[in-house]
Structures are given as C-alpha cells and as structure tokens.
Amino acid sequence: MLYDELRITPAVNASGKMTALGGSRLSESVTAAMTEAGTGHVVMADLLAAAGRDIARATGTEDACVTTGAAAGVAVAVAALVAGTDPARIEALPDALGHPDEVVLQKGHAVHFGAPVTQMVRLGGGRPVEVGAANKVTAAHLAAAVTPRTVALLYVQSHHAVQKGTVPLAEMIAVGREHGVPVIVDAAAEEDLRRWPATGADLVVYSGGKAIGGPTSGIICGSAALVAACRAQSGGIARPMKVGKETVLGLVRAVRDHAARAAGQPAEGGAQQTRMAALADRLGALPGLTARVVQDDAGRDIHRTEITVDPGGAGLTAVELARSLAAGSPPVFLRDHHAASGRLAVDPRPLDPAEEQQLERRIAEVLAAASGDGAPGAGQPAAGTGTDGSAGGCERRLLVTEPAGLHARPAAAFAQAAARGGVKVVVHRADDGRSAAAHSVLGLMSLNIRRGEEIVLRVEGEAGEAARHLLDELGAIAAPGTD
Numbered sequence: 001m002l003y004d005e006l007r008i009t010p011a012v013n014a015s016g017k018m019t020a021l022g023g024s025r026l027s028e029s030v031t032a033a034m035t036e037a038g039t040g041h042v043v044m045a046d047l048l049a050a051a052g053r054d055i056a057r058a059t060g061t062e063d064a065c066v067t068t069g070a071a072a073g074v075a076v077a078v079a080a081l082v083a084g085t086d087p088a089r090i091e092a093l094p095d096a097l098g099h100p101d102e103v104v105l106q107k108g109h110a111v112h113f114g115a116p117v118t119q120m121v122r123l124g125g126g127r128p129v130e131v132g133a134a135n136k137v138t139a140a141h142l143a144a145a146v147t148p149r150t151v152a153l154l155y156v157q158s159h160h161a162v163q164k165g166t167v168p169l170a171e172m173i174a175v176g177r178e179h180g181v182p183v184i185v186d187a188a189a190e191e192d193l194r195r196w197p198a199t200g201a202d203l204v205v206y207s208g209g210k211a212i213g214g215p216t217s218g219i220i221c222g223s224a225a226l227v228a229a230c231r232a233q234s235g236g237i238a239r240p241m242k243v244g245k246e247t248v249l250g251l252v253r254a255v256r257d258h259a260a261r262a263a264g265q266p267a268e269g270g271a272q273q274t275r276m277a278a279l280a281d282r283l284g285a286l287p288g289l290t291a292r293v294v295q296d297d298a299g300r301d302i303h304r305t306e307i308t309v310d311p312g313g314a315g316l317t318a319v320e321l322a323r324s325l326a327a328g329s330p331p332v333f334l335r336d337h338h339a340a341s342g343r344l345a346v347d348p349r350p351l352d353p354a355e356e357q358q359l360e361r362r363i364a365e366v367l368a369a370a371s372g373d374g375a376p377g378a379g380q381p382a383a384g385t386g387t388d389g390s391a392g393g394c395e396r397r398l399l400v401t402e403p404a405g406l407h408a409r410p411a412a413a414f415a416q417a418a419a420r421g422g423v424k425v426v427v428h429r430a431d432d433g434r435s436a437a438a439h440s441v442l443g444l445m446s447l448n449i450r451r452g453e454e455i456v457l458r459v460e461g462e463a464g465e466a467a468r469h470l471l472d473e474l475g476a477i478a479a480p481g482t483d
Helices: 028-038 044-059 070-083 087-092 117-123 139-145 169-179 224-235 245-264 269-284 318-327 353-371 408-420 441-446 465-478
Strands: 012-014 063-067 102-106 127-131 150-156 183-186 203-207 218-222 289-295 303-309 332-334 343-346 394-399 425-429 435-437 454-459
Touching: 012 353, 028 245, 044 063, 044 218, 044 224, 044 245, 063 070, 063 224, 063 245, 070 087, 070 117, 070 150, 070 183, 070 203, 070 218, 070 224, 087 224, 102 117, 102 139, 117 127, 117 150, 127 139, 139 169, 150 169, 169 183, 203 224, 218 224, 269 289, 269 303, 269 343, 269 353, 303 318, 318 332, 318 343, 318 353, 318 441, 332 343, 332 353, 394 465, 408 441, 408 465, 425 465, 435 441, 454 465
Parallel strands: 012 332, 102 127, 102 150, 150 183, 183 203
Antiparallel strands: 063 218, 203 218, 289 303, 303 343, 394 454, 425 435, 425 454
C-alpha cells in the first residue's frame, strides 16, 4: 500500500467527519465516479454547470456551485455579493475598490473551525462586522449594524457557534428582508440538504466531504443569479480554489447517494443509539470511566458515547487519555471538544466494527498502563524478548542517555532514521506503556522521554536483519556511546 511506502499509519477515527482526519470514508460508488473522471478529459465549464444543476435538484434550489470546501464556499459567496459578475471588481478582490463590503455576523458565530470564519469573509473581499456579545445578540443589534455598506448577513450553523441567547436564523432573514440584504448560511456539517435553503436564506454553503460522504469539496446553493456570480469568481479569488473533474463527479455521486438514503431509509439515529449504548456499557466498566449516550449538541440526528474520565480512578485526565490514544500506533482519535472539562466522545459514523473493537482495546491498554497494571499485550511491550525475533517480532529495551532525551533534534534524527529504515518500529515508554510510531516526531515528543528513562523499541511485523540494523541505529541515537 502507498500509505506503507510513505510510512503513514492509518488512524482510527472516532472523532467524526473531521477535515484533519481526511473527512469521509468514500463509498465504492463515489470512488468509481472519481476513477471514471480521471480516465479522460472534459470541458470543465460544461461539467461544473451540469453538476450544479444536478446538485440543485437535491438542495431544492435553482442552481449550485461546486467548491473545494465549505470554507472556500463562504469566501466565494461573499465575493459574489461584493463583486457580482463585474470582471474588473472580481479581479480586484479582496480589494472591494470602495464598494460596499460589510458582512454582519453575530459575535458568537465568529468561530474558528481550523481557521477563522472571519478570514474567509476577508478573502472574499468582505469586512466582517461582529455584533452583540458572545452569548447575547438581539434582532435590534443586527438591524442597527446594517448600513448602506452592508452586502450580507452571515449565519453560522455549527457546533462551534454559540446559539443560546443569539438571534435565530428566521429572525436574521427577516432583518435581511426588511433592509434588502442577502443572508448567507454556513451549514458546513449539516446533513439535511433541503432544510437550510428552505428557510429563505439567499445562499447556503455545505461541505461535500462531511455529512454528504463525498470527497473534500463544498457546495454553494441558491438562486440562479447569485450562483452565477459565485461561478464568476473563478476569474478571481476562486481560481486557486478550483476543483478537478474527479472531485466534481465524486461529489455528484455522493449527493445522489445521500439523497437516495434520505428518501428511502429510516433515520440512522435509532441504530446509532443502540450501538452507542452497548459501547457505553462496555467502556463504563473500565476503571475511572463513566459513559452514556448523548445527542449531537448542534441538534443533528447523531448519537455518540460520551465518556467522563475520573482522574482519581483512571490514573490520568481526559486530556491525557486523548493524547495517549492519539500518540499510539495506530493513532486513535476521540472527539475531544470538551476534554478540558473531563469529557470525551466516540462518534459512530466513521467507525467500522473492527475499528470499534480496536478503540476499546486501546482505551483499556492506556488505562491499564496508567494504573500500573499494564501487562504484555495490554499497553506495555514484553521485556527481555531480545532482538532475535523469537516473540514474533524484534524488541530492544534501553536506557536513554542522550542529554536532550527524545526531544527536538534527537527526536528529529530518530524519526528520520526510522523513516529511512523501511521497517515499522513503535517506541514504548517502559514505565507507563504509552507508545508512538518511531517515524513520527510529534508522536515521540508527546511521550516526553527524558534522559535516564527506559524505553522499548518494538518492530511490528516480520523481523529480519534490516530490523536489527535499524534498532542498532535508533539505539545509538537514543543512547549514544553505549553498547
């Protein structure tokens, strides 16, 4: 596999359909559509127009525009309202050339989703105007902020955004109608493609790579005139955001499949609740953990297992548990939005049954190691196996004598040597069993290995002469001057 050649270990994703973890697991039909697109050539303008019409049937709008993602969708939607279809103004963006450029949004909606949404507004030539307080905004705040320089009102529908104490979308649309100002809705992770356009919003932005299950992409949908202005931005700021034919066909197939599922199948919430309740029972039996099923805090029909970590019983905090899982091999990612308050969550959507079992095993291993009860095969590698591969692999236990430990330059040298070696090696702390891939600098540094601490280097898979030579090289970096 190419991942193996690149020395990349695929992750176990229990966090959700997250950009940082590659978005969605693509279906066979989506990958087949992308492969079909990759085998020939097409007039892109024709494809984009046809794809927009096809997607618009699923959103219930006049037209739609394909983008590289929801973030690009916000930028392009703003650009369309700032510059319209005027080529000179399009080519001048993000400089609005003195034309109206203000985009009004509630302060609690000025979120950071991996980048600030206000930066997307600026990329489109807009000037964000935040109104009210994070937890208190009224329709009067919005109306007072509208001036002759206002080009749009922006509403962010997201678990990142504050919704309590703020103006609901219906009231924002009413303010927009009263003042003749269009409303943009950022509904990136939403599943219902018809709900948000049906509110009367002028432009709605979706992610194609999250709930829809497509490749990394986005959708802007709305009236034919406004979508035409969105497409016109390909001659300006949208040029570096262009999408390829493979992404376009993959997204079209994903939208069709998503619409078919929504029309022909019952909601998945019930099945998720049953599955997550069973997982909660199993995880709740582990020391220091309590677990229950909770619904998505943005109101979507998604049900997750919420894990509350008691540091006294578990031997570590929720933050430390999440870090240990992410630093291991394979890396396991929980939903950690509330980790600082002691809560983690498991999202069922990206997990297949085998990965769910792997997740449970890794949590049990980390907890066993944290409590000092870790045993070979349960979070800590067996000691004394030697380097002859007699235990099905190849191990070496050593005392770190490098003055800097495995930090900074030594960590980088260690990871580079591991990547060159052509053999997969995992580094385990001997005291608590935490582990990381040897070729990952960040993973190594997360273990916080210092001089005088003991580690175990373990080869995964078949061990041979190359593995023994690599362990010699890695040992010389971690413990220079020793035999």
